[in-house]
Amino acid sequence: MSQESAVSALEPAPLVEGPQDFNTITEKVCSIVEAPTPLAWYVFFAIASGCASMLLFMLGYLVWTGIGVWGLNNPIGWGWDITNFVFWIGIGHAGTLISAILFLFRQKWRTSINRAAEAMTLFAVACALIFPGFHVGRIWVAYWMAPIPNQMGMWPNFRSPLLWDVFAVSTYGTVSLLFWYVGLVPDVATLRDRATSRIRAMVYGALALGWRGSNRHWHNYEKAYMLLAGLSTPLVLSVHTIVSFDFAVSVIPGWHTTIFPPYFVAGAIFSGFAMVLTLLVLCRQFFGLKELITMRHLENMNKIMLATGSMVGYAYAMEFFIAWYSANPYEKFVFINRAFGDYSWAYWTMVTCNVIIPQLFWFRSLRTSIPVMFVISILINVGMWFERFVIIATSLHRDFLPSSWAYYTPTWVEMCTFIGSFGLFFMLFLLFVRFLPMVAIAEVKGVLPTANPHPDHRELHAEAH
Amino acid sequence: MADKIFGILAEFKTPASILDAAGRAYAEGFRQFDCHTPFPVHGLDRAMGLAASKVPWLVLGGGLTGGSCGLLLQWWTSAVSYPLIIGGKPLFSYQAFVPVTFELTILLASFGAVFGMFALNRLPMFYHPIFRAPTFHRATDDRFFLSIEAKDPRFDVARTRQFLEAIGGENITVLEA
Numbered sequence: 350m351s352q353e354s355a356v357s358a359l360e361p362a363p364l365v366e367g368p369q370d371f372n373t374i375t376e377k378v379c380s381i382v383e384a385p386t387p388l389a390w391y392v393f394f395a396i397a398s399g400c401a402s403m404l405l406f407m408l409g410y411l412v413w414t415g416i417g418v419w420g421l422n423n424p425i426g427w428g429w430d431i432t433n434f435v436f437w438i439g440i441g442h443a444g445t446l447i448s449a450i451l452f453l454f455r456q457k458w459r460t461s462i463n464r465a466a467e468a469m470t471l472f473a474v475a476c477a478l479i480f481p482g483f484h485v486g487r488i489w490v491a492y493w494m495a496p497i498p499n500q501m502g503m504w505p506n507f508r509s510p511l512l513w514d515v516f517a518v519s520t521y522g523t524v525s526l527l528f529w530y531v532g533l534v535p536d537v538a539t540l541r542d543r544a545t546s547r548i549r550a551m552v553y554g555a556l557a558l559g560w561r562g563s564n565r566h567w568h569n570y571e572k573a574y575m576l577l578a579g580l581s582t583p584l585v586l587s588v589h590t591i592v593s594f595d596f597a598v599s600v601i602p603g604w605h606t607t608i609f610p611p612y613f614v615a616g617a618i619f620s621g622f623a624m625v626l627t628l629l630v631l632c633r634q635f636f637g638l639k640e641l642i643t644m645r646h647l648e649n650m651n652k653i654m655l656a657t658g659s660m661v662g663y664a665y666a667m668e669f670f671i672a673w674y675s676a677n678p679y680e681k682f683v684f685i686n687r688a689f690g691d692y693s694w695a696y697w698t699m700v701t702c703n704v705i706i707p708q709l710f711w712f713r714s715l716r717t718s719i720p721v722m723f724v725i726s727i728l729i730n731v732g733m734w735f736e737r738f739v740i741i742a743t744s745l746h747r748d749f750l751p752s753s754w755a756y757y758t759p760t761w762v763e764m765c766t767f768i769g770s771f772g773l774f775f776m777l778f779l780l781f782v783r784f785l786p787m788v789a790i791a792e793v794k795g796v797l798p799t800a801n802p803h804p805d806h807r808e809l810h811a812e813a814h
Numbered sequence: 815m816a817d818k819i820f821g822i823l824a825e826f827k828t829p830a831s832i833l834d835a836a837g838r839a840y841a842e843g844f845r846q847f848d849c850h851t852p853f854p855v856h857g858l859d860r861a862m863g864l865a866a867s868k869v870p871w872l873v874l875g876g877g878l879t880g881g882s883c884g885l886l887l888q889w890w891t892s893a894v895s896y897p898l899i900i901g902g903k904p905l906f907s908y909q910a911f912v913p914v915t916f917e918l919t920i921l922l923a924s925f926g927a928v929f930g931m932f933a934l935n936r937l938p939m940f941y942h943p944i945f946r947a948p949t950f951h952r953a954t955d956d957r958f959f960l961s962i963e964a965k966d967p968r969f970d971v972a973r974t975r976q977f978l979e980a981i982g983g984e985n986i987t988v989l990e991a
Contacts, residue, residue, distance in 0.1 A: 371852060371956035496887060504891035508900050513913035520917040527928045535954065539852070542951035558938035561945065562953045564836075564849040564858050566935040571854050572867040573931035577924060580873075584920045591913050795853040802829040802857055 364458055364796050367640040371794050374641075378536075378788045379543055381636045386783065389635070394779050400772020407766040408483055416486040418762045424748040425757040427741050430484040433767055435592055435737040436620070437477035437774075438518060439613075440730075442585055443621020444470025445525060448532070449581035452574075458649060460792040461641045464536075465632065466625045467529040468787070472777040473624070474522040476770040481514070510594040517591040524584055528577050531570070534560050535791040589617045596740065603683035603744030606671065612664035619657035619703070620733035622650050626726040628778065630719060632787060641788050644717055651716040654729065658707035661736070665704065679749070687743040691756055695739050702732025820943035820991040821847075821963035822974050823950070824983025829855045832958035835981045836861040839960060842977060846966035850944070850959040869931050876926025877919045884918030885911060947987045961989070 365374075411418055421428050444466040451459040485491055494515045496505055505512050538560035541553035560566070593613035596604035626647065633642040672684040688696050706728050710716040747754055781787065794800055826832045832849055839847050840863050849858055885908075892898070893905035903910070932938070944950055944961060953959050960983060962974050971988065978986050 375852075375955045496891060502896065504896045506898070506900065507888040507892050507914055508903065508907060508910040510913075513917075516914045516917040520921045523921060524924045527924055531928055531931070535853075539954040542954045554940065558932065559940045559942060560937065560954075561942055561950075562850040562852060562959075563935075564851060564855070564862060565864065566937070567851065567854040568859050568864050569867045569869050569931045569934045572869040573873075573927045576870060576873050576927045580920050580924050580927065584917075587913070587916060587920075591917075594913070791853040800829055800853060800855070802833040802855055 364460070364643075364645075365641055365793060366643050369640070369797060370799065371797070374793050374797070375539060375543075375790060377638070377641065378786045378790050378793075379540060381638075381782070382540060382784060382786060383543065383545075387635075390779065390783060394776065397772050397775035397779055400769050401776045402769075402772075403765055404479075404769025404773055407762055407769055408479070410762060411483055411766075412488055416484075418760060420758050420760040420763060422755055422757060424753050425742060425745045425755060427484075427745065428757050429738070429759045429763040429767060430480045431595075432734065432737040432741055433770060434477050434480035434484075435613075436734045437473045437480070437770065438521075438592060439589065439617035439620045439733065439737075440624045441470040441473035441477065441521070441525070441621065442589060442614070442617035443625050444468070444473075445521075445528075445581050445585040446618055446621065447625070448528060449578040449585065452578040453582060457796045458646055460796050461638075461643070461788055462625065462629060462646055462650075463792070464529075464532065464789045465629060465782075465787045466621075467525065467532065468778065468781045468785075469621075469625060469628060470525050471522070471529060472774050472781075473621075474518065474525065475777065476774050478518065478522070479770060479773075510591065510598045513591045514595055517588045521584060521588045524577070524581055528581055531574060531577065532789055532792075533785065534558060535562065535570075536786045536789060538562070539790055540786065586614055589613045596744075601744050602677070602679040603687065603740070606668065608664055608667055608671070612661065615657045615660040615664065616703075616733060616736060619654060619661055620730060622654050622657070623726040623729035623733070626650050626654070626722060627730065630723050630726070632782065636782070636787070638788065641793060647719075647722060648717055651710045651722055651725075654726075655707050655710040655716075658703055658710075658729070662700075662704035665700065683744055683747065686747055687739060690743065691746065692739060692743045695735050696743070699732050699735040699739050702728045703736060706732070818991040819964045819971065820989040821961050821969070822971070822978060823944060823947050823959055823961045823987045823989055824978040824981075825949055825952075825985040826958040826960065826983060829958065831982060832960060833857055833861055835960050835978075835983065838981050839962065839977075843968050844962055844966050846963040846969070848961050848963070850950070850953040850961065852954055852956060852958075855958070868934060869927060872926040872930030872934075873923045874926075876930070877923035880922025881915055881919035883922075884915040888914060943989045943991050947989060949985050949987075964991075 419428065419430065421430075444463075447459050447466040448463040448470075452463075482488060482491060485494075493499075493503075494505060494512065505515075534557055537553050538557035541550060541557045544550035544553055590610040590613065593609035597606060597609040599605060629642055630647070633639050669684050669688075672680045675681075687693075706725055709721070709725065715721045742757055746757060824835070826835055829851070832851060833855060836847075836849050836858055840861060845863075847862070849855070849862065851858070888911040889906055889908075892907075892911075897905050899905070944959075947959075949957065950959065960978065962969060962978070968974075975986055975988070
């Protein structure tokens, strides 16, 4: 091995592969949006929007008939609805983690994947909001959750974790939307400047707000973007913390634990990265983005999944330890019942998918294999859905009084609603990849070696940051 | 309106050349000038002599407003307007009000960042004379532009044009207001 190749083996892989200049990045990303719509897009869109309309019918049926069309009973008042809510909101967290936390840590590899991940966040939050929204039963009085002066002279109960959740999730959705849009403005301006038809120039022109790349604007823009990242970081950690308060602040054995906030946040990041990976593996394959979304990106995400998956595994073990160590008979019963009771099939599915399977990522050959990581990412999503289901159903179905013990099975309405939420998610994502730049053009240009005006001081600058 | 001039625009090919050009324009005494780049170029803020951004103050203002109004809202609704004892806790059980106060702090601070940034940049602004320059569409692709505005006291069409040529500007365009 020559000295040169030994040195290059130590250098990190480039963030963007192949001979690239600023124009090739623009071309590569914009051409996806500007090319004629591929037939496959129509096929996928038809399937996704079909499922999304099923969601609409299911929700309409629920509102028309009443909450009884779901399989909820007493004591199991939360079922697939809240499971799906926590599942979707958790998926969203990876988008904010990639866009905000990795930005603050100057992890420049995030630039190729942050746009798509943020879009995923928004669509996941949209799906999540449906479930608690309709779970309230009388959706037409959902505005009672907002502190609006009313003729009843009543106010929401600000001591309730469920109300904290309303504020947390709506703030999260709003801030994520703003963050995403701020990032999009310069790229939409690129699309506006390349527009060949009047309608494109008008629509992208309106969205770009007249952005002209002015450095006096970039100056404020960069500051605002950095501060937004700084605000989003505690926000994203608070959101799943508050979601976990929905459970942890109650007195139900199996829910009332202090480990819930960090455990939920780790699980959210875990499931979110799995979903980002599922989507990006498909996108880079279909849209020829292999030079922008490189194996390095995928491998880094797999490493994060391995880390967060192990944290989740630790939390599962710690819950059992505390159930025993607390010497609380109810707590102990719930956990034994969780692993060996009526829902043990769900529990062991969860453990297999979330704890055992991600350990395969210790092997470099497996974590750099596209088919392996794709399958694992889907299994993780399955496992994380089961995690929420296990937490909710197993803690509720054995109440303090054995006379109220019950078993919960979802009805076809709940199943179709859940499938429909996937339809909505993929429909929105397909619209996004069709009409908006799915890679942050300006940011990727900024990490090219040629973007640095003083290449001699590269190391110096890297250190100064 | 042909006699009214907004400024002069020059095109540069690389981040290094726009950085150099901005530094020279500043050294020449120009203050009403701007650079237009497809991405933020490192060091350009200092070369142009830009003062620190005011965005952080707007974020701070937003955050303080959100936090204080959020706490005030919860105190007034829970302890004054609709006092209701829950779990034997005091009416103003501020510990329970932390999450909502926090979320509203973040929400309004983010509004300060986003809407404050757009307001400071005077966006949206859908018409600007610079858009009429024939190659300006490349400012969002792969070219770097320097514009010197007519309102700068040192501005003079012929001499500013010469200056831009001397520092290596190409496709020099006089922009009509």
